Amino acid sequence: MAMRELATGAANCDPSASSNPLGALANALVGSSSKTQERLKEIPTTTPAAERQFFAQPEDRLRAIPGSESDQSLLPVNAQGSEFIRRFHAVEHGAFEGAWNDIQQANLPPVPHDLRVGINPQLQPTLDGPPQRVLSGLLHSFVDSSRGGLPFRPAQLPLLGLSEGDKRCIRDRSTIMARHFFADKSEDFINAQVNTLLHSLDIDSDVRGKAPLPGRFHELEDYWNESQGMMKPGPHVGDAWASEFNQHRRELGGPDAWVNSFEQQHGANGWASEFDQQYSQLATVDQMRGVHVPNLAAMEQTRMLAHTLAQNEDPKFQNSKFLQFLSKMSRGELIIDDNQVKPAPGDWASEFQQQHPAGPSWADEYLHRGPDQWANEFAAERETNGALDDQWVNEFSKLHVNDWADEFGKQVAEGTLGDNTADDWANAYNEFWNEQKQQSDGSRGVYVFSDMNPYVGHPNPLKEGQDLFRRGLLSEAILALEAEVLKNPDNAEGWRLLGIAHAENDDDQQAIAAMMRAQEADPTNLEVLLSLGVSHTNELEQAAALRYLHGWLRHHPKYGTLASSDMPESLYHADVSRLFSDAALMSPEDADVHIVLGVLYNLSREYDRAIASFQTALKLKPNDYSLWNKLGATQANSVQSADAILAYQKALDLKPNYVRAWANMGISYANQGLYEDSIRYYVRALSMNPKADNAWQYLRISLSSASRHDMLNACDSRNLDVLQKEFPL
Amino acid sequence: MASDSSATQLKSDALMEQMKQHLSTDAGKAVTKKIGLVYQINIAPKVPLPLPPSGLLRFWFRISVFDSGAVRVFVWQKIGFDEVVYIVDLKKGEVTKGPYEGGKPDATFSFKDDDFIKVATGKMNPQIAFMRGAMKIKGSLSAAQKFTPDIFPKPSKM
Numbered sequence: 001m002a003m004r005e006l007a008t009g010a011a012n013c014d015p016s017a018s019s020n021p022l023g024a025l026a027n028a029l030v031g032s033s034s035k036t037q038e039r040l041k042e043i044p045t046t047t048p049a050a051e052r053q054f055f056a057q058p059e060d061r062l063r064a065i066p067g068s069e070s071d072q073s074l075l076p077v078n079a080q081g082s083e084f085i086r087r088f089h090a091v092e093h094g095a096f097e098g099a100w101n102d103i104q105q106a107n108l109p110p111v112p113h114d115l116r117v118g119i120n121p122q123l124q125p126t127l128d129g130p131p132q133r134v135l136s137g138l139l140h141s142f143v144d145s146s147r148g149g150l151p152f153r154p155a156q157l158p159l160l161g162l163s164e165g166d167k168r169c170i171r172d173r174s175t176i177m178a179r180h181f182f183a184d185k186s187e188d189f190i191n192a193q194v195n196t197l198l199h200s201l202d203i204d205s206d207v208r209g210k211a212p213l214p215g216r217f218h219e220l221e222d223y224w225n226e227s228q229g230m231m232k233p234g235p236h237v238g239d240a241w242a243s244e245f246n247q248h249r250r251e252l253g254g255p256d257a258w259v260n261s262f263e264q265q266h267g268a269n270g271w272a273s274e275f276d277q278q279y280s281q282l283a284t285v286d287q288m289r290g291v292h293v294p295n296l297a298a299m300e301q302t303r304m305l306a307h308t309l310a311q312n313e314d315p316k317f318q319n320s321k322f323l324q325f326l327s328k329m330s331r332g333e334l335i336i337d338d339n340q341v342k343p344a345p346g347d348w349a350s351e352f353q354q355q356h357p358a359g360p361s362w363a364d365e366y367l368h369r370g371p372d373q374w375a376n377e378f379a380a381e382r383e384t385n386g387a388l389d390d391q392w393v394n395e396f397s398k399l400h401v402n403d404w405a406d407e408f409g410k411q412v413a414e415g416t417l418g419d420n421t422a423d424d425w426a427n428a429y430n431e432f433w434n435e436q437k438q439q440s441d442g443s444r445g446v447y448v449f450s451d452m453n454p455y456v457g458h459p460n461p462l463k464e465g466q467d468l469f470r471r472g473l474l475s476e477a478i479l480a481l482e483a484e485v486l487k488n489p490d491n492a493e494g495w496r497l498l499g500i501a502h503a504e505n506d507d508d509q510q511a512i513a514a515m516m517r518a519q520e521a522d523p524t525n526l527e528v529l530l531s532l533g534v535s536h537t538n539e540l541e542q543a544a545a546l547r548y549l550h551g552w553l554r555h556h557p558k559y560g561t562l563a564s565s566d567m568p569e570s571l572y573h574a575d576v577s578r579l580f581s582d583a584a585l586m587s588p589e590d591a592d593v594h595i596v597l598g599v600l601y602n603l604s605r606e607y608d609r610a611i612a613s614f615q616t617a618l619k620l621k622p623n624d625y626s627l628w629n630k631l632g633a634t635q636a637n638s639v640q641s642a643d644a645i646l647a648y649q650k651a652l653d654l655k656p657n658y659v660r661a662w663a664n665m666g667i668s669y670a671n672q673g674l675y676e677d678s679i680r681y682y683v684r685a686l687s688m689n690p691k692a693d694n695a696w697q698y699l700r701i702s703l704s705s706a707s708r709h710d711m712l713n714a715c716d717s718r719n720l721d722v723l724q725k726e727f728p729l
Numbered sequence: 730m731a732s733d734s735s736a737t738q739l740k741s742d743a744l745m746e747q748m749k750q751h752l753s754t755d756a757g758k759a760v761t762k763k764i765g766l767v768y769q770i771n772i773a774p775k776v777p778l779p780l781p782p783s784g785l786l787r788f789w790f791r792i793s794v795f796d797s798g799a800v801r802v803f804v805w806q807k808i809g810f811d812e813v814v815y816i817v818d819l820k821k822g823e824v825t826k827g828p829y830e831g832g833k834p835d836a837t838f839s840f841k842d843d844d845f846i847k848v849a850t851g852k853m854n855p856q857i858a859f860m861r862g863a864m865k866i867k868g869s870l871s872a873a874q875k876f877t878p879d880i881f882p883k884p885s886k887m
Contacts, residue, residue, distance in 0.1 A: 508886065538886040540740035540846065602887065605746050633885035639750040644885065660886060667883045673756030697851035698883055705879045 455483035472657035492522035607638030625654035675706035806841035836868035
């Protein structure tokens, strides 16, 4: 829960705000406050306050605030006040940090003019006095209270005239800051501290917690606009931000764009070098800081981290130098000796150097699988979210000096990782990897080749595969095509036909894997894009399906102009189907457009429309067996099983070895409660492709529903002979 | 019926929609007659992984924020998080979204989105799902035992 609050806290104030710059800021802050002890003594416990007095006697007030004695006005009070508040708001430029530093350093450097977040006209009149002094002092003492771990004492303050936006900002930021300051304290203590502070400032402390988590930009955008609107009427601030946001969307919009920019920035070896960098930083940071990290604790922590990372069986991770580093450290092969990471027995560092030029294998993997596929996978499994403010990222990159490893090491030294929140997160993270692992168990993206392939060494496996495919020998064709793509991994046609063969053989996972490779080799192949859209629709992967179908339109020579050239960050079904409706109006004679429309309506479960689209397409292409199957599947999913069976029958007349249609037949009989019949069709499908896992699962359900428990063993052991004898078609 | 945002949809929505229609067919009515129970099914969507505590923030930043400014959000599913509630009423033969208003369901199941699909399509056996913690059960055990993949229609593939 606490983490969620922290996350929401970060989201509340500003989409670009991460706690990381704050973390570094906190370090800087805590590290730089040398006069804290004396300041601590000066915290006012009670400050008689009356609003009118406050504004009438600004000078007196000024003297009453700790930390302000040294602050002689460098700017006119008025300007300084608005400047301070303004900078407090201007978080996306890292100016918040500046504001905090100003609190510490007690002088105001000339502030670069930030036109995007202008001075709040409503705030100005109320800031005639020096309330920023009050605020500064209070925040100051709050920071100081972290030194001794003392409870923060409330101070009575004059009315500061803070706007809702200010309050929200202060609330969220102090919550985050407090977690840095009091990292070693209990949750309750932190909350109490923050509540005291907020109470002093007359800010409700409990408004947080319901806002969206970070990573959903449209929500954050709304939120941002809302908070901007609250602070400041006049649309231009929100507009400016929104247009900048849009610009970023264009630059870094979809997964493709993300990959491109990633490649541009890092080159193909980006991640690997990043990890190398981490290694070197890991090795040197301790030197820089001279922090003594107890070896046992470090071993324990790295063990935990390494364990977590090792859960991911992705070769990228398994082979990463970083993981190797961590596991070596956790096994005690590396020790942190005073200030340096040293190999304990063998010379691991030189080993690393030797391995290094060869290039870590995951970089190869990355290259090999190609950006698009990576993007696909990426978008399918994890939602990408566009850009953060560049400024802010720049801000962060300045902080790279203290690498995270440094902080991590320090945390280890301080023992702060042992608290519950860290454990909770580690667990959540662990579970996340487990989930990734489960998902990567064959489901996505990795093509699995057959063990024994008689076609390896065949002089022209592609031609052989095409022949076999035409003759309807799908499983044989698959073997020949596998031999082809083993020989020529960049043969888009080989991969494409392989994908189609798998789809017809009722194996969508292999079909997707093969089609992704085809798309790598030929990113704009329309058949590949359509096929990927269909397979993802079958697998209920809606976002991915939509992306491929949109890609189909975008790369189509005729309709490409309909789609805007840039990839929107998230596609909406209504938009895409509107584009295709336009395309259908453009050329009503193009069966392909109607097919894609049919798939799209399947996605949105508008089955009547989908059926109509497929029927239109069938008038134009009456001999397309896969189209008949699509019609049948749509009818079956909208509970018109009897019609579906007729459509499947058509498909099978055209292509007798169409495993998918046989399996679909079985499904339609089963959904009508005709289990005995369904069993025969499943068995027929399986006799043609014993690898069709779905059909095996459905067969099992039908067997038990038909009370044929005597046959369950044969099903579980995949004994087709017995089943075929028992259930002839 | 049509939905605008595909990103927020659950895979289970498609299956529940089909179930709703399925229950009006003869086969569906036979299921209703055979089971005669009310099931509540809670489905956990994908949610972003929460931010780590301060000690791991930099680590998190390393793995999730790139110099380009792109943020990768780790999405996970967790039972009990932002669950979508379905009532599969096999007394009346209805599927409804939202909490049960007719009293207490006979059994309540909690799944992650993907796991519900696996169980309903026979990819994962309910007992195994339960043992692995992929399915949480509340309510009557005998009612829970009748919860088998054959009560759900199977999706056909294009």
